[in-house]
Amino acid sequence: xxxxxxxxxxxxxxxxxxxxxxxxxxxxxxxxxxxxxxxxxxxxxxxxxxxxxxxxxxxxxxxxxxxxxxxxxxxxxxxxxxxxxxxxxxxxxxxxxxxxxxxxxxxxxxxxxxxxxxxxxxxxxxxxxxxxxxxxxxxxxxxxxxxxxxxxxxxxxxxxxxxxxxxxxxxxxxxxxxxxxxxxxxxxxxxxxxxxxxxxxxxxxxxxxxxxxxxxxxxxxxxxxxxxxxxxxxxxxxxxxxxxxxxxxxxxxxxxxxxxxxxxxxxxxxxxxxxxxxxxxxxxxxxxxxxxxxxxxxxxxxxxxxxxxxxxxxxxxxxxxxxxxxxxxxxxxxxxxxxxxxx
Amino acid sequence: xxxxxxxxxxxxxxxxxxxxxxxxxxxxxxxxxxxxxxxxxxxxxxxxxxxxxxxxxxxxxxxxxxxxxxxxxxxxxxxxxxxxxxxxxxxxxxxxxxxxxxxxxxxxxxxxxxxxxxxxxxxxxxxxxxxxxxxxxxxxxxxxxxxxxxxxxxxxxxxxxxxxxxxxxxxxxxxxxxxxxxxxxxxxxxxxxxxxxxxxxxxxxxxxxxxxxxxxxxxxxxxxxxxxxxxxxxxxxxxxxxxxxxxxxxxxxxxxxxxxxxxxxxxxxxxxxxxxxxxxxxxxxxxxxxxxxxxxxxxxxxxxxxxxxxxxxxxxxxxxxxxxxxxxxxxxxxxxxxxxxxxxxxxxxxxxxxxxxxxxxxxxxxxxxxxxxxxxxxxxxxxxxxxxxxxxxxxxxxxxxxxxxxxxxxxxxxxxxxxxxxxxxxxxxxxxxxxxxxxxxxxxxxxxxxxxxxxxxxxxxxxxxxxxxxxxxxxxxxxxxxxxxxxxxxxxxxxxxxxxxxx
Numbered sequence: 001x002x003x004x005x006x007x008x009x010x011x012x013x014x015x016x017x018x019x020x021x022x023x024x025x026x027x028x029x030x031x032x033x034x035x036x037x038x039x040x041x042x043x044x045x046x047x048x049x050x051x052x053x054x055x056x057x058x059x060x061x062x063x064x065x066x067x068x069x070x071x072x073x074x075x076x077x078x079x080x081x082x083x084x085x086x087x088x089x090x091x092x093x094x095x096x097x098x099x100x101x102x103x104x105x106x107x108x109x110x111x112x113x114x115x116x117x118x119x120x121x122x123x124x125x126x127x128x129x130x131x132x133x134x135x136x137x138x139x140x141x142x143x144x145x146x147x148x149x150x151x152x153x154x155x156x157x158x159x160x161x162x163x164x165x166x167x168x169x170x171x172x173x174x175x176x177x178x179x180x181x182x183x184x185x186x187x188x189x190x191x192x193x194x195x196x197x198x199x200x201x202x203x204x205x206x207x208x209x210x211x212x213x214x215x216x217x218x219x220x221x222x223x224x225x226x227x228x229x230x231x232x233x234x235x236x237x238x239x240x241x242x243x244x245x246x247x248x249x250x251x252x253x254x255x256x257x258x259x260x261x262x263x264x265x266x267x268x269x270x271x272x273x274x275x276x277x278x279x280x281x282x283x284x285x286x287x288x289x290x291x292x293x294x295x296x297x298x299x300x301x302x303x304x305x306x307x308x309x310x311x312x313x314x315x316x317x318x319x320x321x322x323x324x325x326x327x328x329x330x331x332x333x334x335x336x337x338x339x340x341x342x343x
Numbered sequence: 344x345x346x347x348x349x350x351x352x353x354x355x356x357x358x359x360x361x362x363x364x365x366x367x368x369x370x371x372x373x374x375x376x377x378x379x380x381x382x383x384x385x386x387x388x389x390x391x392x393x394x395x396x397x398x399x400x401x402x403x404x405x406x407x408x409x410x411x412x413x414x415x416x417x418x419x420x421x422x423x424x425x426x427x428x429x430x431x432x433x434x435x436x437x438x439x440x441x442x443x444x445x446x447x448x449x450x451x452x453x454x455x456x457x458x459x460x461x462x463x464x465x466x467x468x469x470x471x472x473x474x475x476x477x478x479x480x481x482x483x484x485x486x487x488x489x490x491x492x493x494x495x496x497x498x499x500x501x502x503x504x505x506x507x508x509x510x511x512x513x514x515x516x517x518x519x520x521x522x523x524x525x526x527x528x529x530x531x532x533x534x535x536x537x538x539x540x541x542x543x544x545x546x547x548x549x550x551x552x553x554x555x556x557x558x559x560x561x562x563x564x565x566x567x568x569x570x571x572x573x574x575x576x577x578x579x580x581x582x583x584x585x586x587x588x589x590x591x592x593x594x595x596x597x598x599x600x601x602x603x604x605x606x607x608x609x610x611x612x613x614x615x616x617x618x619x620x621x622x623x624x625x626x627x628x629x630x631x632x633x634x635x636x637x638x639x640x641x642x643x644x645x646x647x648x649x650x651x652x653x654x655x656x657x658x659x660x661x662x663x664x665x666x667x668x669x670x671x672x673x674x675x676x677x678x679x680x681x682x683x684x685x686x687x688x689x690x691x692x693x694x695x696x697x698x699x700x701x702x703x704x705x706x707x708x709x710x711x712x713x714x715x716x717x718x719x720x721x722x723x724x725x726x727x728x729x730x731x732x733x734x735x736x737x738x739x740x741x742x743x744x745x746x747x748x749x750x751x752x753x754x755x756x757x758x759x760x761x762x763x764x765x766x767x768x769x770x771x772x773x774x775x776x777x778x779x780x781x782x783x784x785x786x787x788x789x790x791x792x793x794x795x796x797x798x799x800x801x802x803x804x805x806x807x808x809x810x811x812x813x814x815x816x817x818x819x820x821x822x823x824x825x826x827x828x829x830x831x832x833x834x835x836x837x838x839x840x841x842x843x844x845x846x
Binding site for chain 2: 214
């Protein structure tokens with residue numbers, strides 16, 4: 001345990017920060033803690049959470065992916081056409097949406113590896129392409145998403161079970177401990193646990209960390225560098241598409257909003273840093289970035305319960321973000337050998 | 344003798360028009376330990392990179408067990424049983440020791456890496472290199488350089504080599520580890536493994552190797568069995584000329600006015616009360632086993648460490664520098680030749696010229712603007728003074744051989760005209776010829792009145808170069824030797840802190 005904290009200081013600091021922020025939010029909340037508030041908060045977390053997960057993987061390589069917000073937007077626009085009809089059609093729509101985002105990520109990876117471009121510039125270009133495609137698909141905001149699906153996925157486990165008639169409409173005893181958990185949280189963490197944790201334990205996953213940590217050593221050790229790069233961007237595309245899919249279900253619309261896409265990309269970088277993942281690569285992980293996204297969201301929740309001029313919101317958010325990043329970077333004050341700061 | 348396990352025929356490689364290997368025929372056999380000797384830029388590194396699949400030959404062919412091969416990369420070479428321990432360590436700092444040891448072919452369970460099996464495997468391999476004290480769960484970045492090198496050995500062993508290439512494998516090791524490696528090489532030889540051994544330490548080569556190959560200027564000069572050539576002959580083959588004295592003569596011991604005085608210097612748990620004085624024009628050697636506080640002592644004097652306690656007097660009553668910038672610009676300018684030239688000494692992708700002037704930009708600029716004429720003059724002076732061999736000063740410094748890179752580091756620091764020069768193992772991984780040039784330069788600087796504090800892991804260097812030697816043990820000075828008293832026995836005894844029993 002002590003070792004774990006020693007090796008994951010950034011994560012531990014972010015966890016402490018989030019708990020402090022979120023618990024005091026609930027204490028200050030006029031109606032106190034309630035499932036409804038938790039469900040609402042979770043809903044707002046999912047899209048940025050997925051996009052932060054997406055951003056993490058290229059960052060672990062030591063690169064940035066500026067297209068994650070755009071891929072999310074494109075996926076949402078695709079989903080807004082396909083999530084209606086019979087259950088089979090809806091399932092197909094979901095798979096198609098995820099496939100579009102994944103393919104876009106794969107494209108990023110191929111360009112970075114075989115086009116030998118810097119990730120930051122390659123994804124700047126492909127991000128613009130993704131937004132362009134999204135605008136073609138959805139020139140105006142709109143869409144049609146199955147109402148049951150929207151209700152079931154954006155509420156608690158009980159509502160999900162009731163909507164689809166699982167576990168005696170949510171009344172079954174085995175379901176009782178879980179009924180109040182917001183389904184969005186299950187989707188977010190479930191995806192992280194089902195996709196990321198196993199992936200981290202593959203040779204390809206470990207190679208991503210190795211490249212970010214010491215690329216020359218990774219090559220000299222004969223690791224599959226190209227495969228890992230392509231996989232990292234592909235996975236980023238997949239996670240971004242998950243975010244887009246959820247956003248479409250949550251809002252029942254697709255909206256090719258350029259500004260929103262850019263904001264998601266930048267916030268994803270902030271979330272990654274807050275979670276303690278090094279921008280130079282090599283250390284950190286996807287779960288930590290979800291935590292980073294949770295911190296970002298927790299900060300914005302305060303504006304609802306405190307009477308602050310909305311015009312001041314970006315300013316205050318910026319200051320809080322700066323303070324939070326500084327707090328996570330606190331380790332630099334304790335380093336006794338100044339050379340270690342540059343390693 | 345059966346056919347060679349690896350055979351190169353007429354292999355040539357050139358980089359940007361410069362021939363690194365030219366028409367090389369080379370063969371090595373199973374069950375031998377084969378030394379490769381040569382000066383800087385003789386082609387040793389290029390040779391092993393070619394054999395281990397990092398570089399592809401321009402012409403010629405490589406055969407393994409009589410079959411011609413073309414490796415696409417180090418992974419394929421490793422599959423063919425050719426495993427290389429690179430001089431630049433191939434470990435990933437942000438992964439654990441166990442992860443690193445099983446990096447390429449981790450044990451798996453249902454397709455995923457089996458962490459428990461991986462740790463067991465790491466423990467077994469670490470035990471084989473007698474490093475049971477290394478925790479397989481520790482991050483490699485938290486290990487000392489010598490431990491990292493041993494992890495590298497364990498990693499190489501774990502790949503079941505048929506041909507094991509050791510490039511300067513012992514350069515950062517403690518004496519105990521070196522003996523472990525000697526033992527391992529004997530075991531491997533008995534198992535029919537061919538070890539290719541590159542070292543600049545002659546006595547290691549003599550103790551270990553059955554066959555020796557000498558390279559010079561990218562050509563294979565000669566291969567012969569152990570004992571067929573005398574040391575002097577080997578050195579002549581390597582550098583093509585006779586070498587008389589290895590170390591420049593020392594002046595007679597005398598009283599010197601102190602430039603730096605330390606009393607009870609303490610830092611964390613690494614320095615536990617170091618007291619010493621460094622005289623003007625003196626070369627003071629620091630000895631001792633690896634990791635006894637030598638590096639920390641140098642870093643503390645250069646202002647890198649925070650929270651140092653104790654009384655420090657530099658020159659006429661100045662205290663300890665607060666930062667490297669303060670150290671180099673103080674009334675008594677201090678320079679540090681760092682341990683790792685690739686990360687702390689040089690900006691590898693910048694040009695030779697940029698590196699040479701990097702520490703002394705204030706001397707070649709007026710009101711913050713660089714003056715091209717003074718810049719050119721300074722660079723020309725640096726190149727001349729250290730006789731750096733390079734095509735152009737605009738080439739990136741990473742294109743130079745190790746010895747020439749180290750000369751660039753020296754040139755950079757001499758540019759600030761330092762009064763005190765701290766040197767952390769300045770000859771690590773450097774060929775004999777350049778080593779001798781560096782020793783001569785050190786003596787010349789001392790004669791000019793500069794003071795040199797010099798750590799070396801090689802006792803012969805301490806004996807040959809220093810006016811005085813102090814030996815550190817557990818962050819304290821346990822012995823001080825002057826003049827005739829500087830002997831290998833005395834240093835070794837003090838390093839092990841056993842002089843009490845010896846006396």
